[in-house]
Each structure stands twice: as C-alpha cells, then as structure tokens.
Amino acid sequence: MQMKAQLFFGALAYSLSLLSTEVQAGTPACTSLKERSAERNEVVVFSEDFDQKSRIPDSEYWSFIPAGAPAWQKHMSESVGEASVKKGKLILRARKKDGIYRCGGIWSLGKIAFGPGHRIEVGARFGRLAPGAWPGIWLMPEKPIYPEWPACGEIDIMEHLNCDDFVYQTVHSHFIHHHTAAGPSGDQRTPKIDIKAFHRYAVEISDDALVFYIDDVETFRHMNLHLPDERQRMQWPFKTRYYLILNLALGGWAGEIEDAELPVEMEVDYVRVTKLSEE
Numbered sequence: 436m437q438m439k440a441q442l443f444f445g446a447l448a449y450s451l452s453l454l455s456t457e458v459q460a461g462t463p464a465c466t467s468l469k470e471r472s473a474e475r476n477e478v479v480v481f482s483e484d485f486d487q488k489s490r491i492p493d494s495e496y497w498s499f500i501p502a503g504a505p506a507w508q509k510h511m512s513e514s515v516g517e518a519s520v521k522k523g524k525l526i527l528r529a530r531k532k533d534g535i536y537r538c539g540g541i542w543s544l545g546k547i548a549f550g551p552g553h554r555i556e557v558g559a560r561f562g563r564l565a566p567g568a569w570p571g572i573w574l575m576p577e578k579p580i581y582p583e584w585p586a587c588g589e590i591d592i593m594e595h596l597n598c599d600d601f602v603y604q605t606v607h608s609h610f611i612h613h614h615t616a617a618g619p620s621g622d623q624r625t626p627k628i629d630i631k632a633f634h635r636y637a638v639e640i641s642d643d644a645l646v647f648y649i650d651d652v653e654t655f656r657h658m659n660l661h662l663p664d665e666r667q668r669m670q671w672p673f674k675t676r677y678y679l680i681l682n683l684a685l686g687g688w689a690g691e692i693e694d695a696e697l698p699v700e701m702e703v704d705y706v707r708v709t710k711l712s713e714e
Contacts, residue, residue: 506687540682
C-alpha cells in the first residue's frame with residue numbers, strides 16, 4: 436500500500452506463478468465457514484463475523500485508523516461515520532463531507548497479530564466503485580525484523596483500484612525492491628473477477644512461502660529462498676507476527692478522485708484466521 440512498486444521475480448526459483456484462469460464469483464462465506472472448517476479439520480484461532488448490536492467495531496480486536504502521512508492514510512477519519520458495523524457486516528465508506536475527504540478503516544494494531552503457520556482469510560465485496568477509490572485488506576509487521584518500509588515486509592491480501600475488474604495481491608520487501616533481476620516489475624494483478632460479488636481473499640504464511648488465494652483458488656506464491664546472506668539481502672522479513680488492516684482510501688495509488696462519483700463502500704463479511712496443517 437505504501438509506494439506501489441510490485442513484484443518481478445524473473446527466472447529465479449522464487450518467481451510468482453499467477454494463474455491464468457478467471458476467478459469466478461465467490462459466495463458470502465459466513466454461511467459455509469463451519470462446514471468448510473469441518474471438512475478441512477481447520478483449527479480456528481480467530482474469527483470475527485461482525486455479529487453485534489453496536490455500530491462500533493469490537494474494541495477488543497479493532498481500533499479506528501487515524502489520519503497519517505502515507506497516501507493511503509491521509510484521509511482516515513477515525514470515525515464510526517466511515518467505519519461501522521451494520522447487519523453483520525463491517526461497512527467502510529469513503530466520501531467528501533463539508534469539503535473534506537473522509538475515509539474509513541480499522542486495524543488490529545496492538546491487539547491481535549498472527550505469524551507463520553496461519554491462514555488469514557477475509558470475505559468482502561465492493562459496493563459502489565469510483566475513480567480514485569483504493570480499498571485494501573493487508574498485513575504489516577507488529578515487530579519488524581528489518582526496519583523501515585519496504586524492508587519490514589508488507590503483505591497485501593487484496594487491493595483494488597478505481598473500477599478495475601481485477602484486484603492486486605502483492606508482497607513488498609527490500610529484496611524485491613532492490614535485488615531482483617530487474618527491480619520491481621509493476622503490477623501484480625489477479626485474473627478477472629466479478630468485482631461486485633463477495634470473494635474470499637486469503638494468504639497462507641509459512642516459513643517457506645506466502646501463498647495467496649481468491650475463493651480458494653491459488654493466485655500466486657512468493658517463496659523463501661533461504662539465502663545464506665539473508666541479513667544483508669533481506670529477502671524474507673516475514674518470520675514475524677502481523678496485524679491486519681481493513682481500509683478504504685481515496686487518491687494515492689488510485690490517482691485522481693472524482694468527487695461526483697462519491698461515496699464508495701466496501702463490505703467485510705468476516706475475518707477468519709486458522710492454523711495451517713503441519714503435513
């Protein structure tokens with residue numbers, strides 16, 4: 436989310452294998468979570484389905500994101516007006532009110548975090564779309580192994596721009612940005628999806644790979660090269676715990692905002708974290 440340089444893995448063994456098949460519309464996944472977990476023998480370590488009376492996201496797990504210097508954070512309102520719970524969904528909004536852009540977002544910073552050995556999955560869909568809209572579902576390290584971005588390691592489970600009919604799933608690290616064959620490549624985009632349907636966006640984090648999915652279809656994987664000079668080249672900063680960010684930004688990487696097309700919304704159906712099998 437911060438400076439959108441993406442991935443280029445050249446002919447190296449760690450290259451991302453992006454699937455060419457179109458990802459079909461997903462199902463609003465809360466209705467089948469228990470059945471899926473039972474079928475897979477999943478061990479659920481965290482589950483949030485936003486089934487509550489209060490409009491304010493549960494403060495045991497979530498905080499409103501305050502405004503900050505990065506482009507994605509510039510217009511965060513830290514308000515229930517742009518990030519609220521309604522009818523079992525987290526509703527994130529971005530709008531212009533009284534001449535000021537206001538964007539919604541929550542994060543689990545300082546509350547819950549997950550490291551290698553876990554799958555993080557979020558069911559979400561986009562409501563109204565518009566030029567300049569930039570929703571994201573992503574992870575940042577609680578205690579980075581390497582300081583500063585991008586060396587700290589960023590994991591973007593899903594980002595969407597404007598009215599595109601695809602999303603981005605991206606990894607950032609010092610190695611990706613500085614030590615690949617030709618530097619960061621540009622856009623790591625997924626196959627085409629039904630952009631207004633609910634989809635299950637997920638990443639599995641292990642000591643050997645980050646594996647990304649949409650609706651249980653693998654989209655790509657980023658491999659740990661286990662470099663002998665890891666401390667110098669900083670290829671694998673992902674052996675630490677990550678907190679989750681759910682936000683809807685305006686501008687930044689998405690470009691110019693068209694005020695007439697606002698407001699825009701993203702609905703989050705659930706967040707689910709499970710342990711990976713040791714097999």
